[in-house]
Amino acid sequence: MITAFADESGNNSFKFDSQGSHFIVATVICNSEKVQDLEKQVDIIRQNHNFQTGEIKSSGVAGNHKRRLNILNDIVNLDISVYAVIVDKRELKGQGFNYKKSFYKYLNNLLYKELFRTFPQLDLFVDEHGGNDYMLEFKKYVYKNHQKNLFSGSQFGIQNSKQSNLIQIADFVAGTIAYIYDETKKSEYSEEFKTVLKPIVSDFNFFPKEYNFKEFNESNTDEFYSPLIAEVSILRINNFIEKEVGNDQQKIDQINFLKLLLLFQRVYYKSRYISTKEIFNHLSQSRESKLSEEYFRSKIVGNLRDNGILISSSPKGYKIPTTEKDLYSFIKHGNRIILPMLNRINEMHKAIMLASGNKLDLLANEEFKELKKIINN
Structure with a gap:
């Protein structure tokens, strides 16, 4: 069983020059049995880097890149791995994602699927602290949608970052990834951050991506x-x-x-x-x-x-068909419309033919040649 601690970096703003080009959710992953020991080790990192009793936060280090590197060099010695979902907001622009509701809905679906697809047995904890806007929305989403029968053994929990050192590490890692990929934060240190993190990175999942x-x-x-x-x-x-x-x-x-x-x-x-x-x-x-x-x-x-x-359709909307059910849904939808309509046309045709002594054939027009064939059959 593994436990993961997640935090975000970025926002839903599409003012890329001032508010950032990327939205990142980083998860710090570890063996569930090692959580307590890791919490103690992070306490030592806090003391060694003069955070005192305060939180290890990426925003607290900000652009002090040398200090960030020193902290990262200690973090990568922890028995953890990092999995991150990295969304390039610039690639979503123009498709309605500049609405916060649409943006969060997309990210909620994305993060939920990717986490529980990659880690089918996962205890996931996110920060409930203050302005953690997206994570609070994600919490609501998971409580509403999480199905244990789909992701066997998975749990979802909330912790305050002040009470969880590993959520603080998730915050610091998410912020560091922003300094690697976000256009407003890139610097000559970006490649060095990437190199230092590499030993503990299990995967960076970039979205949107080429679809094949x-x-x-x-x-x-x-x-x-x-x-x-x-x-x-x-x-x-x-x-x-x-x-x-x-x-x-x-x-x-x-x-x-x-x-x-x-x-x-x-x-x-x-x-x-x-x-x-x-x-x-x-x-x-x-x-x-x-x-x-x-x-x-x-x-x-x-x-x-x-x-x-x-394209499959139903009263619920549209989708790309990927199951037999999707195809049958479209056929059934058409069947409900087409057969009654053909029957009505046939009844009208027969009524006018009868009344006119077969002189007025509504389907004789060349335009209705295929329709007449179908009805006659």
């Missing part, structure tokens, strides 16, 4: 997942995005819609639909005028399907 089937396949956590269906869906989407040029609004909307589906498919731990409302909130950010439902359904979704793109 191999990565898609490896990140799956849905028990009903079908590699065959997922591969067909992903290949067709990637081919469309690579082939098409966004030189008119319709193509731009289609490409952004598909990229959004890929982005959210990556962060949901189970096969879930994205609501039309949420899609509109994102796509409308890059348009002069807001989307209309009729335009979205016919010119974006409908046209993409006409081009062979597999």
Whole structure:
């Protein structure tokens, strides 16, 4: 059994020049049996680096890079490993993520899936202290969504950073990673920070990332997942995005819609639909005028399907199909609409043929040739 302590660095602001380009969540991971010993060892680090009884916080060291290096050199001697999720906010811009609610929702799904996919048996503790805005939101999210039957043995807890030395280490590591990757904090020391941290880094997971089937396949956590269906869906989407040029609004909307589906498919731990409302909130950010439902359904979704793109839909919204259930959901949805409509057209056709003595055939028009074939069969 392992225990992890997580903390954040960054914010939801999209003012990259002044508020930072990246959002980082770092987790300090250790064997559960060693937590007490590690807490004592961190006390020694605190004393050695003149934190006295105060917290070891990255913000307290700030731009004093030599002091940061000295502290890091002691931290890497602890029996811990570091796993971090690093989000480049610049790559999310223009898709609705400048709304705090959307930004946190995306990160909550992402962090939850990545942590419990990577560490299926995990006791996770986060800081409940004061302005730890994102972690407080993440706490609410986990309490609402965590399913022990999915991630066997996993627990989630809250600790005050003043009472947990290892959460303070998570804070310091998250802040240091910001000094490596954030454009507002990079310096000539950045590569040295990366080198010093390397021995205890288990993985840095960067988002968003290039989406390919191999990565898609490896990140799956849905028990009903079908590699065959997922591969067909992903290949067709990637081919469309690579082939098409966004030189008119319709193509731009289609490409952004598909990229959004890929982005959210990556962060949901189970096969879930994205609501039309949420899609509109994102796509409308890059348009002069807001989307209309009729335009979205016919010119974006409908046209993409006409081009062979597999998109599953239900009353809950849209998604990339990755299970048989996703495909059946779309077929059932169509079946409920198509068959009654065909029956109504047939009844109208027969009624007018009967009343006109077979002289007025509403389906005789060349435009309805395929429809007449279907009804006659």
